[in-house]
Amino acid sequence: MKKQLSILGTVLATVAAAVLMFVSPAYAATGLHISGTNIVERNGSTFIMRGINHEHTWFTNQTSSFANIKATGANTVRVVLSGGRWTANSATDVANVIALCKQNRLICVLEDHDTTGYGEDGAAYTLDQAVNYWIGLKSVLVGQEDYVVINIGNEPIGNTNPGQWTAATVAAIQKMRSNGFQHLLMVDAPNWGQDWQYTMRDNGQTVLDADTQHNTVLSIHMYAVFNTASSITSYLDTFKSKGWPLVIGEFGWQFDSSQVDDQTLMSEAVKRGLGYIGWSWAGNNDPILDMTNNFDPNSLTTWGLRIVNGTNGIKATSKQASIYGTTTGTPTTSPTSSPTSSPTTSPTTIPPTGGCTATYSIVGSWPNGFQGDVKVTAGSSAINGWTVTWTYANGQTVSQAWSATVTSSGSSVTARNVSYNGKLAAGAATNFGFLGSWTGTNSVPTLSCTAS
Template sequence: MKRKLTVLATALLAAAAAVLFFTGPAYAATGLHIAGRNIVERNGSTFVMRGVNHPHAWYANRTSSFADIKAAGANTVRVVLSGGRWTTNTAADVTNVIALCKQNRLICVLENHDTTGYGEDSAAYTLDQAANYWIGLKSVLTGQEDYVVINIGNEPIGNTNPGQWTAATVAAIQKMRSNGFEHLLMVDAPNWGQDWTYVMRDNGQAILDADTRKNTVLSIHMYAVFNQASAIINYLDTFASKGWPLVIGEFGWQFASGEVDDATILSEAERRNLGYLGWSWSGNTDPILDMTTNFDANQLTTWGQRIVNGPNGLKATAQEATIFGGSQPPSSPPPSSPPSSPPPSGSRGCTATYAVTGQWGGGFQADVKVTAGSSAIRGWTVTWTYANGQTVTQSWNATVTSSGAAVTARNVSYNGSLGAGATAQFGFLGSWTGSNSVPAMACAAT
């Protein structure tokens, strides 16, 4: 009995020692990795993706888009690549893409688009073929684990037999790891990414368990299946309750009744600290999903305005990765304090111009540019009255209030102080019926 007690005591001491001296994860972190439900950097800082998708595979000459995407406030870009279904993106091209991401201080999510809709689209590649593409690029990907996430295959299973997704995804992850990849892996849901049959929702643990490095994040694509706030919230709640890492790897916007509820996606992502990547910068066959017109960053579409400048959009929420210094994106204006002394005498006034930048059935987007007069100003207030029953529903870069048809917009903390002739801009979404005429504007400065 004494010997058994001694053995038991020794075992308990050994177990206690193991608990005391075990201070890290089972596997050493290499670059971006998963900690609980979060993506974290090598130094342990949480990184929340805020970015857009860029269709590089079809527009490989649009390399200036990387700088434009950064200037729009993004901290991440998801880059479309092809291993043969379209023109193959070679090792040299992928090397250049990674260099452009790093040059522009963007985390680079590389995705293989060849797998889109497998089982339903006869042209689609398997996830196994996608894994082979990455293996062929291993020499240019190794060593980039701090900067690159590998999204094994875009929307890898269509709506035909979506249940095959689980085994195919497990095998692809294991193939990547057996070939020595240490990167954070991202895996898309079936059903063209939207998981409406809940295969990923119900089998996510099998996917996470298949990764010997415990370094996989699940990705949901949200389009018309997620057209109501309740559908979005319920889906995200399930993943939160299970403690699974998740990003919203693609989503569109509510350009018509029954389309995706982008406002809820953005607000819920911000509330839950989830990453999101909007689709897409430009070049879609369906131009309603373009954020810019013909890749021109100076021509943001309605969708572009919503994700770049809107509430919970890129400029409001994106934080640069600490590997690049961790500063706010340069396009996000820092808060400024009013000057301690009054501005010099002169025309302490301002003017305002109103422009409708996008319009659809029952809704519109408008931008207002405020310009200081010949002297600096500390703050501004813009007023106007609608003649046709329009209403403002949400705004950004200004505090907007309404009383009947009368609307008042006041500067926020960071854009009230303007030098002589300097400008500030704010925008908003509104509703209209019948007609949507441009109102006369009045601007008062302090």
């Protein structure tokens, strides 16, 4: 009997271990990641996207749009990029975009638009080509996992042979992971994003299982296919029943009866805790989908007023990502021109002091302003908290910070950990960021890090 109980105990322990392995997927130590059906931040806070699409690749001079989108209350911006189908967005430009997102306390969903309509549009790129574009941008993406979601390819398959989507998406995810990307990945449906032949709905598990990091979210685009309440609720019910993470990565409004039922869409998204990102701020060939008139934030269109101020809209339901702190509202400053490349100066690292080191980088700079980043790394032993200090030599000042409590006394600056990033295992690291001002010279200071 004891032998049987011992065998039974071994079996139960094995099963329990298998269950724990199943429910505890790997993900980046710091960064946005999937937990169940939710997107969560590194501190475990659930993050629900309430955002706006911005057509950056065609309007790279519209850098003020990031601050204007934030002013609507949005917590996310989905940024259109191109690797060459249109004028390519370089690594420098993408670093600037990320800096603008962070400056304006927005989660940055970066999407490669080159793949739109592949198989039906002869100019479209493959998903494999899109992955190559991301690999070329890796130097400015790694380390941004707290702030950046990579939407591998926009609407990657048209209506011709949508079944190819599954294998192509699996291969794209696997290639991203084999090349070291730890980011939350977003994958769009075929049928120009609308999945009306249900390829994504029926094959989503295969795609999710392909991600060794278990850190992929599926994305549906809702336009004319979803012009009734029943079509929306039925589609969303299927994903809920299967326990798959989903966001509504694009949608428009019901400017006539053939178009998406935006009111049901937003209501259901709020009820279910799903993220949504409306299309788009401005710049459409058919301006019926523009939220503003000519990028003017003081001139919202019918669509803009509806998604920003309407029932279940952005202002009523958006919550800022906790990585930026709990403060909401419009940024105090915005750059008058695009930030410079990232980083603009070499980081400064000093030997371990009291069990930790600190590295300072300037990740974006514009006239009279800049964004800084500090990486704190534990030494050979675990630490329970940290304090970083430095002294500016050129009159710089810190105006705003996130993921640290920052105080200043003259030129001296002190940054202390917040509740969720003080405890670090041996060799582990965390980052905090800040906005500052400068005139004339913006040299990199020497940092001191003390652990507790």
